[in-house]
Amino acid sequence: MATQDINTQSVIDQEEVLHPKMVTVEIAGKTYQVPEGITVIKALWYTGQEVIRGAGCLGGFCGACATYYRTKDDPKVRTCLACQTAVQDGMSFSMVPPFPARKAVYNMAELQDPKQDLFNLYPEAPLCRNCNACTEACPQTIDVREGVWRAVFGDFKTVSEMFMDCVMCGLCAPVCIADIAPSLVALYASRAQGVHFTEKPERLYQRIKEIEEGRYKTEWDRLLKMNEQQLKEACAELK
Amino acid sequence: MEIHQLQQIVHKTRDFRRTQTLPKYQPAERDTLIKKYHPDFRESAYRPIKFGLNEGESTVRELAALLEGDSPIPADLDLTPAYQTDVLVVGGGGAGCAAALHAHAQGATVLLATKLRLADSNTVMAQGGIQVAITNEDSPIQHFLDTLKGGHMKNDHRLLKVMVEEGPSVAKWLLDLGVLFDRDADGNLHVKKGGGSSKPRLLTCSDYTGLEIMRVLKDEVLNQKVQLLEFCAAVELLSDGHGACSGAVLRDLDNKRFVVVAAKTVILATGGIGRLHIQGFPTSNHYGATGDGLAMAYRMGAKLLQVDTFQYHPSGAVYPEQLIGALVTEGIRSEGGHLVNAKGERFVNELDTRDVVSSSIIRECEEGRGIRTMSGRIGVWLDTPLLEVEQGPGTLERHFPAMVRQYKRYAIDIAKDPVLIYPTLHYQNGGVQIDVNSESNVKNLFVAGEASGGLHGRNRLMGNSLLDLMVYGKRAGLTAAVRSKTMSHGALTLEHLTRFRTEARKHGASSDMTSPMLFPAYAKKE
Ligand SMILES: Cc1cc2nc3c(=O)[nH]c(=O)nc-3n(C[C@H](O)[C@H](O)[C@H](O)COP(=O)(O)OP(=O)(O)OC[C@H]3O[C@@H](n4cnc5c(N)ncnc54)[C@H](O)[C@@H]3O)c2cc1C
Ligand code: SF4
Ligand code: SF4
Ligand code: FES
Numbered sequence: 001m002a003t004q005d006i007n008t009q010s011v012i013d014q015e016e017v018l019h020p021k022m023v024t025v026e027i028a029g030k031t032y033q034v035p036e037g038i039t040v041i042k043a044l045w046y047t048g049q050e051v052i053r054g055a056g057c058l059g060g061f062c063g064a065c066a067t068y069y070r071t072k073d074d075p076k077v078r079t080c081l082a083c084q085t086a087v088q089d090g091m092s093f094s095m096v097p098p099f100p101a102r103k104a105v106y107n108m109a110e111l112q113d114p115k116q117d118l119f120n121l122y123p124e125a126p127l128c129r130n131c132n133a134c135t136e137a138c139p140q141t142i143d144v145r146e147g148v149w150r151a152v153f154g155d156f157k158t159v160s161e162m163f164m165d166c167v168m169c170g171l172c173a174p175v176c177i178a179d180i181a182p183s184l185v186a187l188y189a190s191r192a193q194g195v196h197f198t199e200k201p202e203r204l205y206q207r208i209k210e211i212e213e214g215r216y217k218t219e220w221d222r223l224l225k226m227n228e229q230q231l232k233e234a235c236a237e238l239k
Numbered sequence: 240m241e242i243h244q245l246q247q248i249v250h251k252t253r254d255f256r257r258t259q260t261l262p263k264y265q266p267a268e269r270d271t272l273i274k275k276y277h278p279d280f281r282e283s284a285y286r287p288i289k290f291g292l293n294e295g296e297s298t299v300r301e302l303a304a305l306l307e308g309d310s311p312i313p314a315d316l317d318l319t320p321a322y323q324t325d326v327l328v329v330g331g332g333g334a335g336c337a338a339a340l341h342a343h344a345q346g347a348t349v350l351l352a353t354k355l356r357l358a359d360s361n362t363v364m365a366q367g368g369i370q371v372a373i374t375n376e377d378s379p380i381q382h383f384l385d386t387l388k389g390g391h392m393k394n395d396h397r398l399l400k401v402m403v404e405e406g407p408s409v410a411k412w413l414l415d416l417g418v419l420f421d422r423d424a425d426g427n428l429h430v431k432k433g434g435g436s437s438k439p440r441l442l443t444c445s446d447y448t449g450l451e452i453m454r455v456l457k458d459e460v461l462n463q464k465v466q467l468l469e470f471c472a473a474v475e476l477l478s479d480g481h482g483a484c485s486g487a488v489l490r491d492l493d494n495k496r497f498v499v500v501a502a503k504t505v506i507l508a509t510g511g512i513g514r515l516h517i518q519g520f521p522t523s524n525h526y527g528a529t530g531d532g533l534a535m536a537y538r539m540g541a542k543l544l545q546v547d548t549f550q551y552h553p554s555g556a557v558y559p560e561q562l563i564g565a566l567v568t569e570g571i572r573s574e575g576g577h578l579v580n581a582k583g584e585r586f587v588n589e590l591d592t593r594d595v596v597s598s599s600i601i602r603e604c605e606e607g608r609g610i611r612t613m614s615g616r617i618g619v620w621l622d623t624p625l626l627e628v629e630q631g632p633g634t635l636e637r638h639f640p641a642m643v644r645q646y647k648r649y650a651i652d653i654a655k656d657p658v659l660i661y662p663t664l665h666y667q668n669g670g671v672q673i674d675v676n677s678e679s680n681v682k683n684l685f686v687a688g689e690a691s692g693g694l695h696g697r698n699r700l701m702g703n704s705l706l707d708l709m710v711y712g713k714r715a716g717l718t719a720a721v722r723s724k725t726m727s728h729g730a731l732t733l734e735h736l737t738r739f740r741t742e743a744r745k746h747g748a749s750s751d752m753t754s755p756m757l758f759p760a761y762a763k764k765e
Contacts, residue, residue, distance in 0.1 A: 012242045014613040045761040056359030057525040191417030199426030207373045207407045235388035238437040
């Protein structure tokens, strides 16, 4: 980064830099001192641990870093994505091991009645007992319970919208007292929505046809014969 | 100073800035700007590669060391295969899943090995969208020219033509699998305009395009029962003794054992390189983006292309600390968000190509118009509240839920306050040279996705990577599957490695670097 005279007028105060502070956290039962405010996954690295299972995109999108945590003196165990959550003093946490939820196997295109087929593929889905544990477990704050019911009632469109944020962390499955894996049910419903209940985009089909029929052939021929200068000119004309 | 005080200038100058139109740079100005400020032109960061097919060519030091590094494989490794397959796909991101599905659909036996979980990748993070020319005002020709212009005319024309022409059909493939692209009221696919493109042609799934595609492809890979080895990283390719590829050695990351795979064809889909932290840059890439495919392919004798050019995405987060390097979606600029320096001025047309925008941000910061953080970082403002002003309250929440969430975790409301950004290492423009079927110069070795090179020239255009993955993942998968029907397994040897080690010794390459590196060494040493 550039070295220049620091213009003190435009330096952002950062409490953590002004007064660096170490906090005490408990990782899988052991106590460590780590800098306040770093992410949970960085705290693991800071304590010298290699993380392989438990790290993925590091950007809050893949759900690999699902973690249980508790804050000081609070009995409530919460969930978070370790790459997106800052540590605080007195926090205890452990990464969540993979959970062997059952994924149904289906051929999406060949399903005749996807809303009915849901009950064959995921017979446990309608047995939801409304405990809301899945919703509480979701680090993406999706109303998971509501989603399961919407899927059961065939409102696949809403399910697909609600679960667009789902990072597949799987945290909603181990807590379910009815052995439902809500994110998998939702994924099924979303895909079915796309394959069976969404309009066919005519303009796209039209374009595919045009290309197949060689509509652009003369233009390609002209273009691919151009020398670099001519191509540059063609590019410069783009509006 | 308190961050809110510093942000005031952005609020104060907003109305004036809204009346401004900034022209894009003329080609000559662009060139001067880039040569002066783009990290690709920082000579001290580069050195020539010492040996191999690209000997003498210049690349960044981090990559040169990786390419010359030594394999973890002992010369006398027992090469009895644990698996035999028609097609071995290495990498479980977008390119790998597309390749596996297409090869499987052709009836080939497919083994997909990946370093992390299936789908933990760069693909899952793509927010901006995928470029496909579908509207009446647009055409594959326009898409071709835009890409060429963005790539500084250095793109491989044949690869590029194939990509833009097959775009619409791979979009249909994704729709048929259930990917929910955003729609217009009439049911057609909604298109947005991306940086460096003359026409709106980005298909999106709100700001979760990559996640939506990846969820669906992963589900389909599981439905098709493609054989899967997660947490198994490829560390070396195998050669048949006559220069062709015949399999790979994986390392099972749970028990650290080597696993030998005999494969008629191998598809490397190992993605990018951000976690090498080239020139000390933070990165937007996933944990496993360490350029493994480049290192393995190079040892095997594959030719690399344009590995001296990288994309630094203009908007990497600088504040708060927890988000450093993370991507702030380009969508904000596509929808009219301004870049603003410490004096409250705009300084570039925000929709210019990434290299131009990044270079101009670096220029502002080097010339003292940046905003500093106490931890020693610097950046410029991205005026996110402007979108709410222009398009109404709630716009950000509706169009950019992922980004709103990303900042909300740190109590920052992007609808009210601008965010601080600086370029972040984002994409490897070059890679392994391939032909139109995604095959490298090493027979039966295919390379698809970000690990391959040539298509994007010296600067990839926004949204073209997801398209690349789908088109070349497909071509690699189909070609490999069809080829494997008419051939038998080759011998399994480490002949190429013996040759490589001899060369390395001759050139005095230091062997203290193990390559591929698989993961960055973040765990703190005592
Ligand atoms: C934050 C972000 C946002 C982006 N946004 C967009 C966008 O909006 N539009 C767009 O077009 N492009 C975008 N890109 C670029 C695009 O997403 C990537 O270039 C693309 O996804 C790469 O796909 P891939 O399949 O080649 O690699 P990846 O998706 O990265 O997958 C590589 C896979 O290979 C595995 N792997 C790596 N090494 C090994 C090994 N040795 N053995 C086994 N497996 C291995 C990895 O773990 C991973 O699963 C974005 C990139 C990032 C990082
Ligand atoms: S719905 Fe389930 S899998 Fe998806 S993000 Fe929430 S907890 Fe994770
Ligand atoms: S955890 Fe299971 S039973 Fe409880 S609300 Fe969620 S889906 Fe229903
Ligand atoms: S590592 Fe992907 S969400 Fe945290």
